[in-house]
Amino acid sequence: MSMEKIYEILSRHFSDEESEAGGKTVENFKKKHELEYFILSRLWKRRDIHVKDFNAAKAWESMGLEAKKPRKTKIIYLRHGFLKLAAAVAIFLMGMAAVYYFRVLAPSREIISMQTSHLERGKNIVLADGTMVWLNSDAYISYPRKFYGGTRTTDLRGEAFFQVKKDPAHPFVIKTKNTTIEVRGTSFNVRSSTNMTEVTVKTGKVKVRNILTGKEIMITRGYSARTENDKLLKFRTTNPNYLSWKTGYFKFDNVPIEQVVKDLNTYYAKKVVIDRKKPVACNLTAQFDDISLQDILKIIKLTCECGVRESADNYILYALKTKKQ
């Protein structure tokens, strides 16, 4: 079989355009050229590739390299007054163009980055395309002042909620340390650390890709995806409070107190802990709609029949001695 034919069959195979005749050839190739097969299939995967037309001819002219060769150098002597004036005007105009460029055009390519402090949360940003982002505390985002090219790309560290403006022609892409998240127009939460990223969808569809392996999955409302090292997992969203850090709304349906405390700590600055020596054992069913932590603790105190004491950094829940088992 000719080499050309093999390329044809292989490219069909990598593009998932299977033909009946090709199966055997592919198997043979795979056996004989295992490495090549692996590399090509990895490269041939679907990805967003946007090729810009850069004008080489124009660039070549503007570089003026040929003029740099000594023997081709031309020296223009400014003998006449008006030529001098023309040169002065030309230089002035170039200066103006530079000012215009740096003042007006260049800022549009600016990258803006934002870092929230330890206490700041729910900071709301509106991106150039109308997409809304809410940053949790200790989060970092960078994005261009104006989007250009095929995708709308942002970088994220930490946790944020996105409400992406619909624009099917320009996919919205969020990059974390280990994951690429791609959407068309939806809302979802992203929580990321150095080697873990968790995405929870509120509305619409989100594509999550593990950068390390290139593996990707699609998740919809009610689902979450987590990438950790080379893993990529999809699971039902079980915690209804994944957005509480932003909304302050909590819903607990027979939830163990340890989890309650964990969820509350995503929103309130002063943390709640459980006394290790006198642990509280209790399941809570309650809803809190952005009320003060003191009020929540009062309710917990009554329902769980436990004590609350306050230290400089924490509220501590502890079991009362008199509590019946």
Next chain:
Amino acid sequence: MVNFKEIFHSYYAPLCNYALSIVRNETAVEEIVQKLFIDLWEKNALEKVDNVEYYLLKSTKYKCIDYLRSKKQTKEFPVSDLPEKAFPEPGNLTEEDIIPLLHYFASKLPPKTRQVFLLSRSSGMTYKEIAEEMGISVKTVENQMSRALKSMKVLLKKNHLLYILLIIKIFQ
């Protein structure tokens, strides 16, 4: 030196696309690549190079990193995003290393082949959909795709170093 102009013309746009997927700023990218070529011209450096393509890719990557480093001081870029080394250590080749190469590759394809390749690999269309979109036969789509695959193989073979890096990564 006629050669230099030819080299510039065939590599300028692909290298810009390569750099763009790292630096993500069109103006900066053109400056980076042009400056690279000006340096090469002034030092007459390409004369001594065996593998021009590999040399250009590597140098472009270095220049991109320099650029990102300089931006780091003005706090435009997240510090953690800076690639540590110009070319990945064996075994550390990630999607981020592959993507610039793919942009380079796609940009180097002849226009028609590129269009077919991008419709298939980037837009995810089937051969039949591509044929309809471009008003050509499925057979032509097939030919263009196999041409793309062939040039990808050539690119890998010619730049044997990349090839080796990829192998080590996958089979580690």
